[in-house]
Amino acid sequence: MSQFKKITEQASLHDNLEDLDAVSLLQKINEEDQKVAPAVAACIPEISRLVKALEPRFLSGGRLFYIGAGTSGRLGILDASEIPPTYGMPHDRVIGLIAGGDRAIRKAVEHAEDDTQQAWKDLGEYEIGPTDTVVGIAASGTTPYVLGGIRKARSEGLLTAGITNNPGSPLAEAAEIPIAVDVGPEFITGSTRMKSGTSQKLVLNMISTALMVRVGRVRGNKMVHMQLSNNKLIDRGTRYLMESLGLEYEAAGEALKRYGSVQKALEALK
Incomplete structure (x- = not known):
């Protein structure tokens, strides 16, 4: 040394x-x-x-x-x-x-x-x-x-x-x-x-x-694989989908709930 x-x-x-x-x-x-x-x-x-x-x-x-x-x-x-x-x-x-x-x-x-x-x-x-x-x-x-x-x-x-x-x-x-x-x-x-x-x-x-x-855990600049573990993160994910898919807030929230993650929703709907 x-x-x-x-x-x-x-x-x-x-x-x-x-x-x-x-x-x-x-x-x-x-x-x-x-x-x-x-x-x-x-x-x-x-x-x-x-x-x-x-x-x-x-x-x-x-x-x-x-x-x-x-x-x-x-x-x-x-x-x-x-x-x-x-x-x-x-x-x-x-x-x-x-x-x-x-x-x-x-x-x-x-x-x-x-x-x-x-x-x-x-x-x-x-x-x-x-x-x-x-x-x-x-x-x-x-x-x-x-x-x-x-x-x-x-x-x-x-x-x-x-x-x-x-x-x-x-x-x-x-x-x-x-x-x-x-x-x-x-x-x-x-x-x-x-x-x-x-x-x-x-x-x-x-x-x-x-x-x-x-390794693919970000899309654009968004945390599309984040855990939806509280209301703040659910709201963030909903707004990500609104921005990406042109949905209204309620529809984006329903999509997030249905697919379980931003990434899965994007894959299914885009």
Whole structure:
């Protein structure tokens, strides 16, 4: 492993924060946040490489796994949990795993991230195979839980990627596709739930959204496979059909109810 600069632990560019009033604090946080999107944009070639490699695997039945600890793990679970309602995919196609298990989603589990073997054990519960893809998320790029899982997954021939905020970190070197988003030092020194976490959320949005578009879960710019699980989504689906088919609201609603999804209604009526 080569030496690397741990940007996520560098001192904040701001000091004496306790002396600032609320408005000044918020303005300075916002100044730092504005550095995130350009840093993500610089990683589009690597994100694109992942989406292109992931698409055929996913279409052949492979799954997308996110592994992480703390904030990074929670962000992976958040992204995975939104795929079924948004795109109508089964819950077992995009899966988020966090060090310490589900109880760590709400409360930190001591030393859970320090076990280099546990991620592969967690993945093993899903009978993981060669068409699956594992994306490790770790701002530091040094989290043992994530590193162990990515190294083992890659050695077993799985497609691997690593989302980190430290270029040249062990995770960036371990993953086949490193996505290293350099957002600079955090506003609060070492608080990677801030800019680092925001950048991870943006990258995860890009990966899963682009994948869902590429595998046919979007039509035009509409979520035509979304689950109709509440009145808001039923109304949205009804309006999609009104726009696409030129129907009145009541007729569109009846069609949605009859066929069970926007996509099926469009296939039957267009």
